[in-house]
Amino acid sequence: MVLKIGITGGIGSGKTTVAKIFSLLNVPVYNADAASKRLYHTDKELMANIKKHFGEDIYTQDQLNRSKLAALVFNNEENLALLNSLVHPPTIKDADNWMHQQTGPYIIKEAALLFESGSAGNLDYIIGVHTPDFLRIKRAMDRDHVSREVVLSRMNKQIDEIIKMKLCDFIIENNEQQLVIPQVLELHNIFLQLAAQKSA
Numbered sequence: 001m002v003l004k005i006g007i008t009g010g011i012g013s014g015k016t017t018v019a020k021i022f023s024l025l026n027v028p029v030y031n032a033d034a035a036s037k038r039l040y041h042t043d044k045e046l047m048a049n050i051k052k053h054f055g056e057d058i059y060t061q062d063q064l065n066r067s068k069l070a071a072l073v074f075n076n077e078e079n080l081a082l083l084n085s086l087v088h089p090p091t092i093k094d095a096d097n098w099m100h101q102q103t104g105p106y107i108i109k110e111a112a113l114l115f116e117s118g119s120a121g122n123l124d125y126i127i128g129v130h131t132p133d134f135l136r137i138k139r140a141m142d143r144d145h146v147s148r149e150v151v152l153s154r155m156n157k158q159i160d161e162i163i164k165m166k167l168c169d170f171i172i173e174n175n176e177q178q179l180v181i182p183q184v185l186e187l188h189n190i191f192l193q194l195a196a197q198k199s200a
């Protein structure tokens, strides 16, 4: 089995950007967010569970009504926890299937909720992308064209950044002070060595 590396970090920290640099180095990357968006339309069991708990009209001819679902989970902790409990298990299973098909020395799984979803336990090492809050807020506002309040309320739904970073094995600083690519290259070399040790 290949060495499994997770990348996590808060909203707007730069997980996807960092993961893209690894993919340029030919490292296979799994994006849990993109996968869950696909599973909403392809996983029959997940679709049935969502309809069961949130109402049949969440789907129109197998097309998810995203704004309706978002309205139900936005500012409703119970519904959000319920949705996560429905989406995380099939996403973790999908990631596991994907990992079993990979052959490279190591793979990357990128997920915002790596710890919250329980999938961290299935990975060998975890990278935290650490970015100061003011930059995360600015980047997420610019990228998604949303207000500061919207970004803050999304941030509040994730576990505390300081705790999250403490749980990680490696940290990439994405703070506009330190260059990111050399940090990725350094970790790439470490992971190649760890992968060689794992397969020895």
Ligand code: ATP
Pocket (backbone or CB within 6 Å): 009, 010, 011, 012, 013, 014, 015, 016, 017, 018, 112, 139, 140, 143, 174, 175, 176, 180
């Ligand atoms: P989310 O969890 O919200 O999807 P993310 O952690 O995957 O976010 P990205 O989408 O990679 O974050 O980055 C957020 C935004 O910040 C993007 O528009 C990205 O281009 C930009 N960004 C990331 N890192 C940098 C950087 N070092 N310099 C400038 N812009 C950056």
